[in-house]
Amino acid sequence: MTGGPKASRRVICAALAGAAALSATLFPGAAALAGPADKLRDSLSRGRSAEISAPPIARFVAQDGRVFVLDRTQPAPMLKFEDSPEVWVLSPSPAPRGDVIYKNDLGEPMLRATRLGGVTLFSRQRPAGEPVSLAGGGVPLRLGGLSPQALSERMLQASVRSGRAARRQVVFEAEATPASAALIADAAMVVSLAFVRLAGRDRDALGQVDSVRFSEGRRPSASLADGVLTIVVSPGHGLAGRPSSDRVAKAIRTAD
Structure with missing residues (x-):
């Protein structure tokens, strides 16, 4: 008799499992209706990272009115403000609460995406961040x-x-090939933006630079030595194959 209750529970569990399977067979729509909730619960329980809820190429407008395009169709996400010619190459990295932070090539945050669908833009004007909203395609x-x-x-x-x-x-020189010509031209523009930015903050640092030389290499870099600012570009990486204006400015400021 002592085995009776356990056996009964096993029978009840088996019956419930059979009923669930029969319901899924007779009413397949019920599983489909439960799907979104199940997927959301699974996503939260597994701690999946946030994703930006927008088209792969989209325009966003910040709270202060600044507009930018975010292109996520390439291996590295890219961002470009409408009021600047520079394209910023971003690297996504996980953040607390399942958020994702998109950083520039100095590791500084530029965007943050939350699991609830929010997007925050970080800038020099708003280092604490400001919310942005979708404004259309790009x-x-x-x-x-x-x-x-x-x-x-x-x-x-x-x-x-x-x-x-x-x-x-300041003399600009380049060792360009057909594969690197467009990238070097873009890098030259980026260097000039770094100069303009430093002119308003640390003009004395610019006195160290006599010339700028561009060459091809395996990895993009920026360095200053003996008055020569050397910019290495990597054509195989597209726009990700040259340093940003912030990285160039840092190379000038921190040179010995």
Whole structure:
């Protein structure tokens, strides 16, 4: 008799399991209706990271009115503000509560996505962050081809802009190939932005730079030695193959 209750419980459990299976067979829509809730519960229980709820290429507007495009169709997400020519290459990394922080090549946060669908933009003006909202679609952020003449013109423009910021002549030189021409042109523009930014904060640091040299390498980098600012680009990585203006500015400021 002592085995009776346990046996009864086993029979009841088996009956319930059979009823559930029969319900799923007779009423397949019931499983579909439960699916979203189940998936959400599973996602929260497994601690999955947040994702930005927007098209792969989308425009966002910040609380202060600044607009940017976020392109997530490439291996590295890319961000570009409408009021600046620079494209920022981002690296996603996990954050507390399952959020995701998108950082620049110095490891500084630029975006944060929450599991509830919120997106926060971090900037020099708003270091604590500000919410952004979806504003529509955008265009892909990619490099196009560039002729040798066009490269020379872009280099000259960047040299003149940098020289004005430094209040001295700054020569730009490049060892370019057809594969690296467009990337070097973009890198030259980025360097000139770094010069303009430093001119308003640390103009004395710009006095260390006599020339800027661009070359190809395996990994992008920026370094300053003996008056030469060396910028290494990696064409195989697209826009991710050159340093950002912040990285260039840091190389100038921290040079011995």
